[in-house]
Amino acid sequence: MLETGRMMPLITHATSADESARGSRIAVLPVGSFEQHGAHLPLITDTAIACMIAQRIATDHGLFLLPPVTMSCSHEHAGMTGTVSISAVTLYAVIGDIWRSLQASGIQGLIIVNGHGGNYVLSNFVQEASVAGPRVALFPTRDDWQQARADACLESTSTEDMHGGELEVSLLLHGAPELVRDGVEADDHAAPQRPHLLTLGLTAYTPNGIIGNPSLASAVKGKAILASLSHSAAGHLAILAAD
DSSP states (O other), X not given: OOOTTSOOOSSOOOOHHHHHHHOOSEEEEEEOOBOOBTTTBOTTHHHHHHHHHHHHHHHHHTOEEOOOBOOOOOGGGTTSTTOBOOOHHHHHHHHHHXXXXXXXXXXXXXXXXXXXXXXXXXXXXXXXXXXXXXXXXXXXXXXXXXXXXXXXXXXSOTTTOOBSSHHHHHHHHHHOGGGSOTTGGGOOBOOOOOTTHHHHOGGGTOSSSOBBOGGGOOHHHHHHHHHHHHHHHHHHHHHHHHO
């Protein structure tokens, strides 16, 4: 397990021999993004968080950890410096190619760890891939996040804490504190009502790229969030393994 204050590796270092010895029939794929997270968080924030969660559940549950998909559907951040997106069609195709390759090598299940809320197409992929039986799961679900918030005693709600706030900064402070720059605690911005987000994008609701309260974040909360998510992942994995 990672210790607080020690930066996590963002990609697996396993060898072919390591994975042969592990013999897992379930793979875990982190999917992040490359998008703005205000002035004090890196463009790879979602990728780092997806990797952190994927590594934790792979370690705790003995899974085949894959390297991350680092660019995805960040169109709601268009116009904000540094953001790069790919289309939903491309993301769907990439995940599909990965899944077919895994199946050809004998992997029976895939859990996709999604670090970016704008990747709506992943839900469609999971539903379609599982029509003939439970083969693919998307994690964390809304319920998993809500349980993690409760277990970690977060002070903000998921509606208030949309982007670059208490939850994300807490995870980074625990697993990759070197990625959090000084000054993030002054970036709080409230925009709980976002009725036209899909049409107008994030620029209509935040001047600094943040919606949430990073000032509430702590490494202790991040550690508790990860522990909760690892516990919740067991239910998803049991369904994939049973089939």
